[in-house]
Amino acid sequence: EIVLTQSPGTLSLSPGERATLSCRASQSVSSNFLAWYQQKPGQAPRLLIYGASSRATGIPDRFSGSGSGTDFTLTISRLEPEDFAVYYCQHYGSSLTFGQGTKLEI
Amino acid sequence: QVQLVQSGAEVKKPGASLKISCKAFEYTFTTYYMHWVRQAPGQGLEWMGIINPSGGSTSYAQKFQGRVTMTRDTSTSTVYMELSSLRSEDTAVYYCAGQRSGSLSFDSWGQGTLVTVSS
Numbered sequence: 001e002i003v004l005t006q007s008p009g010t011l012s013l014s015p016g017e018r019a020t021l022s023c024r025a026s027q028s029v030s031s032n033f034l035a036w037y038q039q040k041p042g043q044a045p046r047l048l049i050y051g052a053s054s055r056a057t058g059i060p061d062r063f064s065g066s067g068s069g070t071d072f073t074l075t076i077s078r079l080e081p082e083d084f085a086v087y088y089c090q091h092y093g094s095s096l097t098f099g100q101g102t103k104l105e106i
Numbered sequence: 107q108v109q110l111v112q113s114g115a116e117v118k119k120p121g122a123s124l125k126i127s128c129k130a131f132e133y134t135f136t137t138y139y140m141h142w143v144r145q146a147p148g149q150g151l152e153w154m155g156i157i158n159p160s161g162g163s164t165s166y167a168q169k170f171q172g173r174v175t176m177t178r179d180t181s182t183s184t185v186y187m188e189l190s191s192l193r194s195e196d197t198a199v200y201y202c203a204g205q206r207s208g209s210l211s212f213d214s215w216g217q218g219t220l221v222t223v224s225s
């Protein structure tokens with residue numbers, strides 16, 4: 001089973017700043033199998049990025065994903081107030097796994 | 107994307123069983139694989155398993171093997187998740203999530219069902 005470790009656990013930033021979230025896999029994975037989700041309090045998660053770098057439908061272009069092998073990154077170029085949430089990476093394997101999440105707070 | 111609507115909140119006693127439904131709207135039911143994911147209070151996301159609505163085949167996370175059963179009713183475009191031998195640690199919000207055939211991510215989510223296990 002692939003273990004995903006996200007860092008930092010909590011990221012404190014201000015609107016307008018750039019956010020960089022990390023997801024590290026316990027072994028090399030195909031980029032095709034790596035996705036990112038956003039979850040706000042009391043809501044279901046929402047797909048942001050699939051295939052490590054492709055934005056899902058309706059996702060603003062300030063969100064971008066990159067990486068390969070064991071190291072993946074979600075970048076939010078200029079934070080908007082609505083971006084403060086918890087972010088999860090996911091690996092789609094025979095046993096699907098999520099990272100433990102990064103809380104992005106003001 | 108597809109709209110997924112789940113059944114309502116439940117309160118169960120330890121040792122009981124639980125069955126949650128997830129009804130799909132506005133798409134061809136068999137073109138989406140359906141997953142179940144749970145989230146304990148204040149915790150992260152935990153994958154439970156997948157069902158292929160087309161043939162009904164399933165695959166479960168090892169942690170839930172023997173305790174979970176996922177089924178579907180194609181006539182009503184509904185999938186079900188049954189969890190037995192409930193314990194307090196099963197208290198969580200349970201989500202169904204849709205994976206479009208050919209994709210490797212969940213582009214649709216139900217609203218979540220809160221399950222509380224308490225004596």
